[in-house]
Amino acid sequence: MEVRLPRLGEGADSGVIATIFVKEGDQVRKDQPIVELESEKAVASIPSPSAGTVGKIYVKEGDEVKVGTLLLSLTENGTAVQLPAPGRPVIDARVGDEPGENAAIEVRPGPPPGAPVSPATTVPEMPEFPVVHPAGVPPPASPSIRKMARELGIDLHRVRGSERGGRIVTADLRAYVQRLQQAAMAPRVPGPAPAGTATGKSIDFGAWGPVRRKKMSQLRKAISHKMVESWTTVPHITQFDEVDVTDLLALRKTYGAAYEKKGGHLTLTSFALKAVVAALKKHPVFNASIDGAAGELVYKEYYHIGVAVDTEQGLIVPVLRDVDKKSLLELSVELNELAERTRQRKVALEEMQGGTFTISNQGGIGSAHFTPIVNTPEVAILGMGRGDVKPVVRQGKVVQRSMLPVVLSYDHRIIDGANAARFMVDLVKLMEGFDEADVRI
Numbered sequence: 001m002e003v004r005l006p007r008l009g010e011g012a013d014s015g016v017i018a019t020i021f022v023k024e025g026d027q028v029r030k031d032q033p034i035v036e037l038e039s040e041k042a043v044a045s046i047p048s049p050s051a052g053t054v055g056k057i058y059v060k061e062g063d064e065v066k067v068g069t070l071l072l073s074l075t076e077n078g079t080a081v082q083l084p085a086p087g088r089p090v091i092d093a094r095v096g097d098e099p100g101e102n103a104a105i106e107v108r109p110g111p112p113p114g115a116p117v118s119p120a121t122t123v124p125e126m127p128e129f130p131v132v133h134p135a136g137v138p139p140p141a142s143p144s145i146r147k148m149a150r151e152l153g154i155d156l157h158r159v160r161g162s163e164r165g166g167r168i169v170t171a172d173l174r175a176y177v178q179r180l181q182q183a184a185m186a187p188r189v190p191g192p193a194p195a196g197t198a199t200g201k202s203i204d205f206g207a208w209g210p211v212r213r214k215k216m217s218q219l220r221k222a223i224s225h226k227m228v229e230s231w232t233t234v235p236h237i238t239q240f241d242e243v244d245v246t247d248l249l250a251l252r253k254t255y256g257a258a259y260e261k262k263g264g265h266l267t268l269t270s271f272a273l274k275a276v277v278a279a280l281k282k283h284p285v286f287n288a289s290i291d292g293a294a295g296e297l298v299y300k301e302y303y304h305i306g307v308a309v310d311t312e313q314g315l316i317v318p319v320l321r322d323v324d325k326k327s328l329l330e331l332s333v334e335l336n337e338l339a340e341r342t343r344q345r346k347v348a349l350e351e352m353q354g355g356t357f358t359i360s361n362q363g364g365i366g367s368a369h370f371t372p373i374v375n376t377p378e379v380a381i382l383g384m385g386r387g388d389v390k391p392v393v394r395q396g397k398v399v400q401r402s403m404l405p406v407v408l409s410y411d412h413r414i415i416d417g418a419n420a421a422r423f424m425v426d427l428v429k430l431m432e433g434f435d436e437a438d439v440r441i
């Protein structure tokens with residue numbers, strides 16, 4: 001049987017082969033990992049769909065693959081499905097659409113060894129619905145389906161068959177045409193030109209001196225695409241303020257060891273999670289999203305907070321679910337565990353989806369104020385910088401206090417500046433209002 005790359009989740013249509021766990025001739029069990037795929041911001045193992053013996057492996061580490069790409073062949077129950085060798089005839093079994101319709105078999109020559117694949121057998125790119133067929137092998141379909149496709153001007157290489165063996169039937173053609181219509185009516189967002197260019201034309205930077213090139217990782221490409229999409233579709237405004245965290249730092253010093261024994265780190269991010277949810281409940285528009293197609297605002301009645309994690313490969317934002325239902329200790333433990341798995345690239349794609357608001361804390365790195373970009377389709381993001389001891393006036397006296405810079409970037413399409421100011425004022429009060437009863441375990 002042929003083992004092809006399955007769809008891993010919503011929006012996960014491609015990736016890079018990070019690791020191949022098997023070699024030709026290996027015996028594998030059903031659901032045993034065979035390859036590891038770096039897709040979007042996650043690394044996922046692809047399991048074997050059946051037990052058997054690995055035949056030919058068609059990919060190598062570092063290959064960019066799409067859904068439907070042939071990974072390897074697997075001998076199942078003693079029989080392996082083999083692809084035609086170059087130069088051998090291609091046999092196209094055509095089965096009728098209706099029961100009783102005669103089957104026809106067409107034998108035609110395949111491409112000679114080493115010959116380039118002709119346009120007729122090349123799979124055209126269609127990112128939304130990628131389909132991969134072996135070179136020289138027509139997609140399985142009946143004569144009536146082929147005739148219909150010719151009359152409609154449809155290349156069957158681009159149609160995914162739903163029947164056994166990928167056979168294309170009338171319903172598949174109809175679904176393909178409907179998707180084309182939907183794609184034609186969808187609004188288009190211009191894609192970014194390559195870095196360093198205005199028109200997309202490549203620049204020879206080596207003309208002015210030595211250069212070193214490094215291929216962009218799948219993660220860096222995903223980050224680049226996401227940032228361009230957010231910046232070009234969302235009118236960003238950023239609000240700045242400071243939080244007096246002197247008392248929070250004292251609480252952390254008192255209870256930090258107890259939290260460590262329970263597997264958590266009592267950090268300023270932990271406090272921010274609790275404060276942010278309380279502020280979101282008071283200002284629900286910050287926990288909403290825009291449904292442009294319906295012309296509606298979607299107010300979410302759940303609180304899933306994304307926390308930006310700095311990794312060697314780039315910035316990744318896993319999501320903590322139902323933050324409003326968890327204690328400070330539970331959040332500290334979960335945040336510590338989730339951040340560690342994120343740094344090891346062991347979070348699933350689903351763990352980075354469904355967020356309603358994001359927190360990005362750069363204080364540990366040493367940065368102060370910055371302007372974070374909204375993590376669409378969310379409408380706001382909180383940035384936290386490095387706290388510093390400053391002289392401030394309290395009750396008419398100048399005293400030393402630890403002040404934490406905080407910034408709020410938001411989508412100005414649905415959030416006005418006055419609302420953002422109110423949100424920030426409440427958030428500052430909430431973060432400055434923790435006491436021992438909130439922290440004690």
